[in-house]
Amino acid sequence: MESFLQQILQGLKLGGIYALIALGYTMVYGVLRLINFAHGDVFMLGAMLSIYFARWTGFGNQPSWLGLGATLLFAMAVCGAIGGVIERVAYRPLRNAPRLSLLIAAIGVSLLIENVGQLRQVFGPTPQPFPALIQTKTVAQWGSLTVSNVEILVLLVALGLMAGLHVFVHHTRFGLAMRAVAHDHQTAGLMGIPAGKVIFGTFVLGSALAGAAGVLWGLSYPVINPMTGFVPGIKAFVAAVLGGVGSIPGALLGGFLIGEAESLTAFYLSSTYKDAIAFVILILVLLARPTGLLGRKEVEKV
Amino acid sequence: MxxxxxxxxxxxxxxxxxxxxxxxxxxxxxxxxxxxxxxxxxxxxxxxxxxxxxxxxxxxxxxxxxxxxxxxxxxxxxxxxxxxxxxxxxxxxxxxxxxxxxxxxxxxxxxxxxxxxxxxxxxxxxxxxxxxxxxxxxxxxxxxxIDPFQGAAMARFASQSLKAKTAAVFTDRKQDYSVGLAQFFKQTFQETGGKIVADEAYQSDDSEFRPQLTAIRAAKPEVIFVPGYYTQCVLIAKQARELGLTQPFLGGDGWDSDVTLKSGGKAVEPCYFSNHYSPEDPRxxxxxxxxxxxxxxxxxxxxxxxxxxxxxxxxxxxxxxxxxxxxxxxxxxxxxxxxxxxxxxxxxxxxxxxxxxELVVLKIEDGKFKFVESVKP
Amino acid sequence: MKVFWQNNMALLVVLLVVAAAGFGFQRHLDPYYYKILVDVGIAIILVVSLNLINGITGQFSLGHAGFMAVGAYASAALSVLAAGPWLNGLALGGAQKMVVEFVALGVIVIVGGVAAALAGFVVGMPALRLRGDYLAIATLGFGEIIRIVFQNTEQLGGARGISIPPPRSDFTGVYVCAVLCVAFIWRLVHSVKGKSFFAIREDEFAAATVGIDTTKYKVIAFVLGSFFAGVAGALFAHSATGYITPAQFDAVKSIELVVMVVLGGLGSISGSIIAAAALTLLPEILRGFAEYRLVVYSLLLVLVMLTRPQGLMGMKEIKLPWHRQPYQHKPVA
Incomplete structure (x- = not known):
């Protein structure tokens, strides 16, 4: 029982981070129908640049809530800016191009970030330690079940940001515009909604969430290298699709499900086939619900 | 032209x-x-x-x-x-x-x-x-x-120097290096009368190892052999300590890096790993x-x-x-x-x-790699 | 019979030229260039076959490397267990050896292709119910599952990989397969029935209403694409390297192939050929940049997409003099 709860807890934490990254995927997909392949790398930049920020400010040497908060804000701001720049430079010129061309541009940006990051003069390929912004402590223990403050923190920050996003999307003018553009790009334009600005804003927002996810990732898995973004990126993408790509609650659900699936299969089924089993579950879910768990059913117009 | x-x-x-x-x-x-x-x-x-x-x-x-x-x-x-x-x-x-x-x-x-x-x-x-x-x-x-020498050396070290009777093996299934070391470690450890009580796997791209580590914890091994690269070993060690696993780690030359010490801190202690040299060697x-x-x-x-x-x-x-x-x-x-x-x-x-x-066995202690013994071919 | 010759004269001439060129290259071409040419040939088979699925039929597969792996490992198993020892036992020499090895390679390649086609059928039947990005994720998943299974199959070397005995896929072998692959797919999609593939891409619903069995054509495209991916995998496994590991067939490889298809132009077979050659050659040309090589490579990729969003060839084909201009597709809005 304790082992089971331990796995559930791990799954929740991992799922929370996946969900944060998946939100960025799904929001961008909503407004642009683009799988933003570079999203995982923006996430990596969030973690990596935080290391330099913490080193530069000295927050890394002394665990403090101020340091954590400042680093989190820094990562969100910087990643938001990076996301905005990527949208302006690489995606906007392709607004009317075929969707797959946009995808290739995204893959190109992703490769560019990874390869530039691996240069000696930039980050270098060697993994770098993520500073302990807060001291890891066990805050609760029942038998062999242990809960650390980092786990609680990651979960709380992830949930808090998601709640914030929910409020933002449903109770602000920009959120309304975002939903309108996601619903129907062209009609929204006709209604006087500046689609270009909304798409730009969505990128900034999604990337800021990825930046926050990067810091949370760094706290939980404190070794970061320029390739760190690839695998969480793919998994978050899978989470977004599983939940129904384009759906914000779907990204959340998908994130937690993938987190739990990974955690539980590794423990109960087989660690050797862990990833394979996670994909099998994904495929079975998709076969039963071809547009993901909470995805909008595509209406075909003749 | x-x-x-x-x-x-x-x-x-x-x-x-x-x-x-x-x-x-x-x-x-x-x-x-x-x-x-x-x-x-x-x-x-x-x-x-x-x-x-x-x-x-x-x-x-x-x-x-x-x-x-x-x-x-x-x-x-x-x-x-x-x-x-x-x-x-x-x-x-x-x-x-x-x-x-x-x-x-x-x-x-x-x-x-x-x-x-x-x-x-x-x-x-x-x-x-x-x-x-x-x-x-x-x-x-x-x-x-080569793999057989290194794997066998660590198995003998476990059973002879550490007097371990049981061991867990945690292999990186994506790396030929890790699979090779694990295979020869298991073989030799069993030949010397030891028992492999847990055999778990991960992939190099993984970051979350707690599920497998929880399974290892349940098997109560005396030592944990992790023949991986430092990129993952550090995370494995940290998560293991968080789960309350206090057993010594054993590893191969993949553990040797400044990253292990800098990022691993106290979590990678004690760890014994085989290596090519000791940075403390006075030669x-x-x-x-x-x-x-x-x-x-x-x-x-x-x-x-x-x-x-x-x-x-x-x-x-x-x-x-x-x-x-x-x-x-x-x-x-x-x-x-x-x-x-x-x-x-x-x-x-x-x-x-x-x-x-020769191969040397190093121990991680006080944030340093310390020489323990050398093994002749 | 006469009709057959009329239709296939050009193809036979091309094949003869390939065989002759292979003979000459083997002796006189720098092995470094020779290896790159062989790589280009294998890439052409992979990209053209993926184009049949992604570009021509409009399905988004991200699992091509998985089917390549099936072909590679099936052929490897055959070579290691049967073909290799048998050839070794014959102890042939000279021209006789060349001919026997060429035939053996043919058999091996077909086995690889058939194995991958079977895998493609098993995967395609259920997966092709999915659309767009959902299909992409499902195929990515299948690709990874295939890789993980090989990674854990100790009989085939597992993560440590497997060394493969001769025969080796030389220039002739690879380009004969490439020419046949291109010719086959070209003729298929430009036949009367073949228009159905484009119809499905343009509007699956409309295609179904005019009586096209969309499932059948999607599965055909998927199985054929997988077959040629398997052929390429077998050739890859038997290339000069003679050694494969499961890690070579990961999601990154599938993504690379999709990049080539889109860069060439979705639906353009000649575009696929050009892109396969260009993106295989590019990293070699960029060697002078040392560690900046892949930075320049990715930068170029973004720049090409920005300047030619429709891919190098768009949907057009390079027309050979004796070909009629193929069906003109209207671009998708």
Whole structure:
């Protein structure tokens, strides 16, 4: 029982981070129908640049809530800016191009970030330690079940940001515009909604969430290298699709499900086939619900 | 085009009277190096490249080799075996190198070895540990120990020095290196009367290891053998400690890196791992190299740096003894390498073109790698 | 019979030229260039076959490397267990050896292709119910599952990889397969029935309403694409490297192939050929940049997409003199 709860807890934490990254995927997909392949790398930049920020400010040497908060804000701001720049430079010129061309541009940006990051003069390929912004402590223990403050923190920050996003999307003018553009790009334009600005804003927002996810990732898995973004990126993408790509609650659900699936299969089924089993579950879910768990059913117009 | 061809011919002609091989000019000796500068194993490739750069500078600063300056041509293989083949073909066919150094990972080395063999160009791999590699032909050498030796040594260390009766093994299923070490560890540990109580797996791209570690915790092993690379080992150690696992870790040379100490902190203690050298070893050649490397790159050389450095010097030494740039002559000289004084240890090339050399067991303690014992081949 | 000759004269001439070129290249071409040419040939088979699925039929597969792996490992198993020892036992020499090895390679390649086609059928039947990005994720998943299974199959070397005995896929072998693959797919999609593939891409619903069995054509495209991926995998496994590991067939490889298809132009077979050659050659041309090589490569990729969003060839084909201009597709809005 304790082992089971331990796995559930791990799954929740991992799922929370996946969900944060998946939100960025799904929001961008909503407004642009683009799988933003570079999203995982923006996430990596969030973690990596935080290391330099913490080193530069000295927050890394002394665990403090101020340091954590400042680093989190820094990562969100910087990643938001990076996301905005990527949208302006690489995606906007392709607004009317075929969707797959946009995808290739995204893959190109992703490769560019990874390869530039691996240069000696930039980050270098060697993994770098993520500073302990807060001291890891066990805050609760029942038998062999242990809960650390980092786990609680990651979960709380992830949930808090998601709640914030929910409020933002449903109770602000920009959120309304975002939903309108996601619903129907062209009609929204006709209604006087500046689609270009909304798409730009969505990128900034999604990337800021990825930046926050990067810091949370760094706290939980404190070794970061320029390739760190690839695998969480793919998994978050899978989470977004599983939940129904384009759906914000779907990204959340998908994130937690993938987190739990990974955690539980590794423990109960087989660690050797862990990833394979996670994909099998994904495929079975998709076969039963071809547009993901909470995805909008595509209406075909003749 | 014509002029370029003529220049090439002229250069080739000069090469013949100079340092033997066409391709370089009279005063340079071309050595090829293929290495991962990009892709997943770029961090390992960089260590090897740094160390070989130092070795080349040393030789060139000391008057060169056979009266020539060594010119190193480095080609990237993106950490992919098929690209390693292309890189080696380019080095041999276009650049006409005399000999080849590389690669770190066994998969890249095994893929490229047949090319060197066919072209009769000696290849020295500093750190590929798969036994398969040197079976590719008599021009293929390595200057590190192989998986069976390392795996078995750690198994004996566990049962004899640590008196462990039970062990858990946590393998990286994506890395040939890790799978190889795990296999020979399990075999030897069982032969010495030990019992493997948990056998779990992960993949190099993973970051979350707690589920497997929870399973290992339930099996209550006395030691945990994690034959992986430091990129994951640090995370594994941290998460294990968080779960309340206090057993010592055992590992292979993949643990050796400044990253292990810097990121691992208290979590990686105690850990015993097999390695090629101890940075504390007082021998002057070790201290001189560690000093030079720290000064130039700011970190303590890791296993791949040390093996890279030794591999390069073994090759240069063989070329010197062969007193020729002929492939067959260098091959024979390499095969006759006996008691070469390397940074790692004395290196002797055995009949299977593998290095027979000592291994050291290091312990991580007080944020340092401490020497525990050495194991003779 | 006469009709057959009329239709296939050009193809036979091309094949003869390939065989002759292969013979000459083997002797006189620098092995470095030779290897790159062989790589280009294998890439052409992979990209053209993926184009049949992604470009021509409009399905988004991200699992091509998985089917390549099936072909590679099936052929490897055959070579290691049967073909290799048998050839070794024959102890042939000279021209006889060349002919026997060529035939053996043919058999091996077909086995690889058939194995991958079977896998393609098993995967395609259920997966093709999915659309767009959902299909992409499902195929990515299948690709990874296939890789993980090989990674854990110790009989085939597991993560440590497997060394494969001759025969080797030389220039002739690879380009004969490439020419046949291109010719086959070209003729298929430009036949009367073949228009159905484009119809499905343009509007699956409308295609179904005019009586096209969309499932059948989607599965045909998927199985054929997988077959040729398997052929390429077998050729790859038997290339000069003679050694494969499961890690070579990961998601990154599939993504690389999709990049080539889109760069060439979705639906353009000649575009696929050009892109396969260009993106295989590019990293070699960029070797002078040393560690900046892949930075330049990715930068170029973004720049090409920005300047030619429709891919190098768009949907057009390079027309050979004796070909009629194929069906003109209207671009998708």
């Amino acid at each position: 014509k002029i370029k061809e003529m220049l090439l011919l002229a250069a080739a002609g000069l090469g013949l009277i100079g340092c033997g091989k066409p391709g370089g000019d009279a005063n340079t000796l071309l050595i090829g190096e293929y290495v991962s500068l990009s892709g997943n194993t770029a961090t390992f490739g960089q260590s090897m490249r740094n160390a070989i750069d130092i070795a080349v500078d040393e030789v060139n600063g000391g008057g060169g080799l056979l009266g020539c300056q060594i010119k190193l041509i480095v080609e990237d293989d993106q950490s992919k075996p098929e690209q390693a083949v292309t890189a080696v073909l380019k080095l041999i066919q276009r650049d006409r190198v005399t000999a080849i150094l590389g690669e770190v990972t066994s998969s890249c080395s095994i893929a490229a070895a047949p090319i060197c063999q066919q072209n009769r160009i000696p290849m020295v791999s500093p750190s590929s540990t798969s036994p398969e590699l040197t079976r590719k032909g008599d021009y293929i050498f390595r200057t590190c120990f 002057p050649e070790v201290q001189a190299f560690v000093e030079k490397y720290r000064k130039r790159f700011g970190v303590t050389p890791d296993a791949l740096a040390v093996t890279g450095y030794d591999g390069a010097h073994v090759l240069f030494d063989a070329i010197r003894r062969a007193n020729s740039t002929d492939g067959a002559a260098i091959r024979d000289a390499l095969a006759q390498t006996r008691d070469f004084k390397g940074v790692s240890s004395r290196i002797t090339i055995d009949a299977n073109r593998n290095a027979s050399k």
